[in-house]
Amino acid sequence: MPVSLVLISDTHVPKRARDLPHALWAAIEAADLVVHAGDWVDVALLDQLEDRSRRLLAVYGNNDHGPLRERLPEVARAVIEGIRFAVVHETGDRKGREIRCAARFPDTDVLVFGHSHIPWDTTAPSGLRLLNPGSPTDRRRQPHGTYVTAVADDGRLRDVAFHAVPPRR
Template sequence: MRLLLMSDTHLPKRARELPAALLAELAPADVVIHAGDWVDTATLDLLEARSRRVVGVYGNNDGPALRARLPETARAELGGLRLGVVHETGSARGREQRCARRFPDLDVLVFGHSHIPWDSTTPSGLRLLNPGSPTDRRREPYCTYMTATAADGRLTDVTLHRLPPRTA
């Protein structure tokens, strides 16, 4: 099962549209995961229309229309993995311990908020992934998203994709 992970799209404030390279990943993805801060409902509508399945949550910048359609925390079993999605996990310091305590029943937790890519595993085995942002790199050198494969209870082929700089 091919997964496409993104967060913090912030449309249309940070970009007018999602990058073409990211949109090209929708067709091969079995599940699109969005960890919040969509900002506009049009992005949710687009992903729902062009994806087989969307698992998403709202973030701190998402208003009432998105909060009415999305949960604060989402859970799904994908390829034998217990996956969770949340927007914020707090500061980087102590993140593994906090998340392991908060989500003891998960194998993978996808989160956003910082726009900083993250990939770590807690001592208890919980894999933490932040795909960064495909539209707002903040202090990072690139805008990013992730892809991965979930099968037979394992997460493999986790890849951080760097997007080329926007010209407009």
């Protein structure tokens, strides 16, 4: 049975934004699984996501300390509809990322990562797909914030879409 996904990272709430955008909350509440690749900053957002999502797969990032590191792993793994997912915050420099991550995660089909705030969707020569949803709240050098929706279905990740977050008013 298809599983709808929302992929997010680098939310930095409340440091960069008071809350997640309304459209993202709507996507989270509609999804079967939310994947967060770290840099929450405040445990209150973790509590909210646990309450408002059906299922959460998440890790801590380099800006996460205390209760976030106590409650979340550095690397999370799950098999969803036959797809082997791994989630980690940092993957290092963009140069050589695909080869380096394929070596670090050999038994993984999809690696969700964050840290750079830069949307990323590539496939390593090994077949490992690397997805960085960017940041919905801190666009840095990007034209807008982003998050990703996708569907895991019978061993395939399909309908992968990067969503632009409108600027805050």
